[in-house]
Structures are given as structure tokens and as C-alpha cells.
Amino acid sequence: MRNSQVQIPTSREQCLALDAADPLAPFRTQYTLPANGVYLDGNSLGVLPVRTPEIVRRTVEEEWGQDLITSWNKHGWTELPFVLGDRIAPLIGAGPAEVVVCDSVSVNLFKVLTAALRLRSGRRTVLGERDSFPTDLYIAEGVTGLFEGARSVLLPSLDSADDLDAHLDEGVAAVVLSQVDYRTGRLLDMGAITAKVHAAGALMIWDLCHSAGALPIELTTHQVDFAVGCTYKYLNAGPCAPSFLYAAPRHHAAVEQPLTGWFGHAAPFAFESGYRPAEGIGQFLTSFPPLLALAGLRATLEIWEDVDLAQLRAKSLALTGLFIEQCADLEVVTPRQEKLRGSQVAIRHQDGFPVVQALIERGVIGDFRAPDLMRFGFTPLYVSYTEVWDAAQALREVLASGEWQAERFATRGAVT
Ligand SMILES: Cc1ncc(COP(=O)(O)O)c(C=O)c1O
Numbered sequence: 001m002r003n004s005q006v007q008i009p010t011s012r013e014q015c016l017a018l019d020a021a022d023p024l025a026p027f028r029t030q031y032t033l034p035a036n037g038v039y040l041d042g043n044s045l046g047v048l049p050v051r052t053p054e055i056v057r058r059t060v061e062e063e064w065g066q067d068l069i070t071s072w073n074k075h076g077w078t079e080l081p082f083v084l085g086d087r088i089a090p091l092i093g094a095g096p097a098e099v100v101v102c103d104s105v106s107v108n109l110f111k112v113l114t115a116a117l118r119l120r121s122g123r124r125t126v127l128g129e130r131d132s133f134p135t136d137l138y139i140a141e142g143v144t145g146l147f148e149g150a151r152s153v154l155l156p157s158l159d160s161a162d163d164l165d166a167h168l169d170e171g172v173a174a175v176v177l178s179q180v181d182y183r184t185g186r187l188l189d190m191g192a193i194t195a196k197v198h199a200a201g202a203l204m205i206w207d208l209c210h211s212a213g214a215l216p217i218e219l220t221t222h223q224v225d226f227a228v229g230c231t232y233k234y235l236n237a238g239p240c241a242p243s244f245l246y247a248a249p250r251h252h253a254a255v256e257q258p259l260t261g262w263f264g265h266a267a268p269f270a271f272e273s274g275y276r277p278a279e280g281i282g283q284f285l286t287s288f289p290p291l292l293a294l295a296g297l298r299a300t301l302e303i304w305e306d307v308d309l310a311q312l313r314a315k316s317l318a319l320t321g322l323f324i325e326q327c328a329d330l331e332v333v334t335p336r337q338e339k340l341r342g343s344q345v346a347i348r349h350q351d352g353f354p355v356v357q358a359l360i361e362r363g364v365i366g367d368f369r370a371p372d373l374m375r376f377g378f379t380p381l382y383v384s385y386t387e388v389w390d391a392a393q394a395l396r397e398v399l400a401s402g403e404w405q406a407e408r409f410a411t412r413g414a415v416t
């Protein structure tokens with residue numbers, strides 16, 4: 001079912017025409033792409049922006065190499081978690097001084113979930129989805145283990161906000177959900193869910209790993225309490241680049257996050273013996289910012305200053321719509337309805353692993369998520385319509401020819 005004006009091409013010629021008219025096409029030259037292939041895994045690890053090596057080199061050779069410790073002041077190293085947070089803010093519908101860049105998603109989720117349980121001290125249940133990315137579930141398990149009587153309750157995948165009704169009793173302190181499901185690509189209704197959670201007196205925490213840089217997000221509009229997300233997928237900051245953390249300003253005064261390291265102190269360089277949290281979003285910092293990793297984020301966020309998120313969403317829906325239509329005879333598990341879809345497509349196939357390996361050998365890079373999902377990510381800034389057309393045809397050919405059955409495609413590495 002389609003419910004928008006997004007144009008889905010039905011021939012390769014139409015794809016070529018759409019590429020020629022694509023307002024986002026010029027961004028493609030800003031990325032280092034496989035010479036003979038199609039990269040459909042930007043939902044896992046985004047590609048390298050062309051400008052990144054030079055910015056990383058300058059950080060290493062000039063800032064660290066030459067200016068040494070004076071770089072903290074001279075190059076604004078201390079401020080970088082805030083400066084980069086402010087640059088991410090418009091991409092997630094947040095304001096200045098509401099986002100900070102630090103640590104990993106898991107660590108930041110630990111901070112905000114613990115803070116949420118403290119803010120709702122009479123309540124002890126954390127709700128999540130059973131099929132969420134496991135680290136979110138493990139952190140919820142770990143955090144609830146620290147509070148007497150607390151428990152993490154895992155629900156079946158939500159189809160809509162209404163599925164929460166039966167579970168939102170007055171014991172619920174917080175709900176943790178991924179806006180876009182890492183496996184199926186299903187997009188949840190942030191506004192409806194956050195409103196329901198608030199009506200029940202609980203706090204809402206969103207994991208934006210698969211939505212930040214993939215679609216417009218409105219944290220302020222929907223009065224979200226906390227959010228975390230990664231920067232190495234659609235934002236292209238580089239492998240394992242640091243995460244971001246959002247906390248609504250209305251919580252800044254009362255919140256208490258548990259990882260009270262010196263960088264979240266009101267005066268880190270006063271070296272006091274007792275902890276006094278910084279005011280505002282700075283209290284969510286814990287340690288020294290990872291300067292070299294932040295150089296990759298600095299580089300990529302320059303590109304995002306020029307991106308129109310409405311154009312990004314329209315192209316994303318067209319690319320995923322195109323792939324879904326070309327694979328309509330396969331078991332597509334990603335919702336066909338646009339308002340329920342992120343920027344990836346998952347197809348169920350019992351031999352998904354070797355099929356994806358055979359596709360990779362043909363130059364089409366997707367990935368596989370156990371037990372049986374082939375996953376393809378569509379990053380509108382560097383994937384073209386024609387590439388998506390060709391990738392879908394390659395998938396059809398791999399399946400029709402049976403070439404995936406070759407012995408060499410059966411072996412799995414540690415990372416798939
Ligand atoms: C939904 C989701 N949350 C969290 C993570 C990662 O967390 P971390 O930064 O702790 O490795 C990922 C991907 O790795 C993810 O897909």
C-alpha cells in the first residue's frame with residue numbers, strides 16, 4: 001500500500017531519469033564509494049566521506065602532533081562534545097545545548113535509563129520490545145538489576161502505539177524503544193507512543209540508531225524525555241564513532257545520571273574531591289572526549305549542514321519502495337506502508353546468509369541478521385535509483401541461478 005506522492009520508478013530508464021533530476025545527487029561525490037559495486041549497508045557502517053581523511057590527518061598531525069596539549073584551548077577540544085551535539089540537534093529535532101556527543105549507545109542508555117528510574121522513583125518497571133537490538137535489552141536488564149524491585153519487561157514487537165495500552169500501568173517508570181527496528185526496518189510513531197507513555201506517567205527513551213540521518217526526527221515536538229543514537233551508520237562518522245545523547249531541558253535540573261566522571265563535573269579542572277554535576281546537558285559527560293574519533297564526526301557533520309531532510313525522506317521512501325516492488329515476489333518483512341518504514345528493507349529467506357554472500361561477490365553489499373533476514377540499507381545521500389534497480393535484479397539473478405549454493409558462501413566470519 002502506498003500513501004504518498006513519492007514516485008516509484010518501474011524501469012531502469014526511469015531510474016536513470018530520476019537520478020538525473022535528483023536534488024540530492026550532488027552529495028554522492030562527497031563519499032568514497034566502491035568502484036564496482038553498490039553499497040547497501042550504510043544502515044550498519046556508513047561509508048567514508050571524501051573529506052574525512054584530511055580532517056583526521058589535521059587532527060592527528062597538526063592538532064595533536066604540533067599543538068599538543070595547547071590544542072585543548074587552541075582547537076576547542078573541550079567544547080567539541082557540545083559543538084558536535086549542537087550540529088546533530090537539528091537532525092533530530094532538538095535545540096542547542098540539548099545534545100552531547102560521548103561514549104557509546106549502550107553507555108549513554110545506561111545513563112539515561114538509570115536517570116529515568118531515579119526521576120520516577122515510585123515506579124519500577126521498564127518496558128521494551130523483545131526483538132530490539134540486544135544491547136538495549138541487556139542494558140535494561142543491567143539497570144533494573146541495580147534497583148530493588150525493578151524489572152525489565154519485554155513485549156512482542158509493537159504494530160502501533162495502542163499495543164502499549166495493556167502494559168502501561170502505574171508501575172511503569174520508563175519505556176525504551178528503537179524508532180526504526182534494526183532487523184525489519186519498521187518505523188514506530190514517535191508522537192503517538194511518547195504521548196501514551198506520558199499519559200501513563202512514565203518517561204520515554206528513544207534509540208535513534210537506525211533513524212538519525214535516515215529521516216526527519218522531532219524530539220522537541222513530541223516532548224521526548226531522552227534519546228540516544230549512533231553516528232557511524234547514516235551519519236558516516238566512522239567505525240565505532242561515539243554516540244549522542246539527548247535530554248529534554250525540562251529534566252536538566254532534576255536529573256541524576258550515574259556515571260559521575262570528572263568531565264560531567266561542574267568544574268573538571270578545579271580537581272575537587274566531591275562530585276558536583278555540571279549544569280545542563282554537560283552533566284551527561286563522563287570522560288575525556290575521544291578526540292581522534294570525533295574528527296570523523298566533525299568531518300561528516302559539515303556535509304549534513306546542507307541536507308534538506310524532507311528531500312532525504314522522499315528519496316529514502318522512493319529507494320526502499322523501488323526495492324520492495326522489485327522484490328515483491330519475495331518475503332519482504334519491511335512494512336509497505338510508508339509511514340511505517342525506515343530506510344532499509346529486510347527480506348526473509350531461509351538461506352539468507354549464503355544468498356547475501358553471493359550478492360556481495362557480485363558487488364552488492366547488504367548484510368544478514370539471524371535467523372533468516374537479508375537486510376539492505378538505502379542511504380539517500382549516496383545511493384542512486386539505478387543502483388537500487390541493479391541491486392534488485394542482481395538479487396533476483398542470484399536466487400534464480402542458485403549460485404548462492406556454492407560451498408564458498410557457506411562459511412561465516414565472526415562479524416556478519
Ligand atoms: C538499535 C541499536 N542500538 C545500539 C547499537 C550499538 O550500541 P553501541 O554503541 O553500544 O555499540 C546498535 C548497533 O550497533 C543498534 O543498532
Ligand SMILES: Nc1c(O)cccc1C(=O)C[C@H](N)C(=O)O
Nearest residue numbers: 043044045133182232239415416
Ligand atoms: N556497525 C557495525 C559494524 O561495523 C560491524 C558489525 C555490526 C555493526 C552494527 O552496527 C550492528 C548494528 N547495530 C545492526 O544494526 O545490526
